[in-house]
Amino acid sequence: MIYLVEDDESIRNMMMYTLEASGFEVKGFENGKSYFQAMLMNHPDLVMLDIMLPDMDGIEILKKMKKDPEMKDIPVIMASAKGTEYDKVIGLDLGADDYLAKPFGMMEMVSRVKAVLRRTKPDPxxxxxxxxxxxxxxxxxxxxxxxxxxxxxxxxxxxxxxxxxxxxxxxxxxxxxxxxxxxxxxxxxxxxxxxxxxxxxxxxxxxxxxxxxxxxxxxxxxxx
Missing domain, CATH: 1.10.10.10 (Winged helix-like DNA-binding domain superfamily/Winged helix DNA-binding domain)
Known part of the structure; x- marks a missing residue:
């Protein structure tokens, strides 16, 4: 299961469609509040997290996850239109597993997701x-x-x-x-x-x- 936190509905739907077509189960969220409500019920295998969100931003969400013993090991891919080196470094320093700068190709996204899951899954x-x-x-x-x-x-x-x-x-x-x-x-x-x-x-x-x-x-x- 992949949780996708992205406030732009058209982008979120496109990402979800591509991931589902590639065989993944996906749930989409438009803000941090709805995302954390879902996390109370089930934890995903991977989180795709946009930095620019309407309530708490992606960096704040990532910090909260890494402080929680039950969420800190969930792999995270950050995504943002801010393709600056600063945002990328901050996200990776806080424990993100990868970073996608918008606009990115859908096939690149799928490739990154598969690569992160291969790295973070238990040793086969x-x-x-x-x-x-x-x-x-x-x-x-x-x-x-x-x-x-x-x-x-x-x-x-x-x-x-x-x-x-x-x-x-x-x-x-x-x-x-x-x-x-x-x-x-x-x-x-x-x-x-x-x-x-x-x-x-x-x-x-x-x-x-x-x-x-x-x-x-x-x-x-x-x-x-």
Whole structure:
């Protein structure tokens, strides 16, 4: 989940649309007050924070986050039309993980988000994803069904990882294409259906975890 704090509605909507099209779940906020209200309920994986805001500015929000033990480790990307060296240095000195000077390209934004998440996520060598009778060892790139290893192609593995990292989240075929085949792939969404089909077969009875959402795409559900 990404929280986006940006008071300009048109810019906020464009950023949210691009991030969602790239496979991210996003919530947008127009000011610091609504943002901190949401933080009381759930913490995101990353915050994109504009400096110029109508109530408290981005620097003030960042300071408040870094003083809070529960928020201080959440990665933050600052964004501002003030593309001055001073603003950039202040933000980074206060603990921001990256800085985008407006105007910036949407693809550059997505690239920066992915880079920050790669740097700040737990070491994949230590992570094993578990979903029902499925196990995915991120460090060793090993997938097991009922404790028995199965062989997947790279794209099948990446699809399974995306589903297991986002249980119950629906992905459109276009989002899966963007995430797994990257933006330079111009194939048809039929490619996704074929790979999901072969992945289901290789996962045996656990293949039923990957559910088709009619007219939309796919999601992974773990039976209760």
């Amino acid at each position: 060598e230590q992570m094993v994803l578990q979903a029902g009778d499925l196990e995915l060892d991120l460090g060793a790139h090993i997938v097991k069904v009922h404790g028995q290893r199965v062989q997947l192609t790279l794209k099948e593995y990446e699809l399974l990882r995306l589903f297991m990292e986002n249980i119950n989240r629906v992905f459109t075929r276009e989002q899966l294409l963007s995430n797994i085949w990257e933006s330079d792939y111009f194939g048809e969404t039929r490619t996704v259906d074929v790979h999901v089909g072969t992945l289901r077969t290789k996962l045996q009875d656990c293949g039923s975890y990957i559910r088709t959402v009619r007219g939309v795409g796919y999601r992974m559900e773990i039976p209760q």
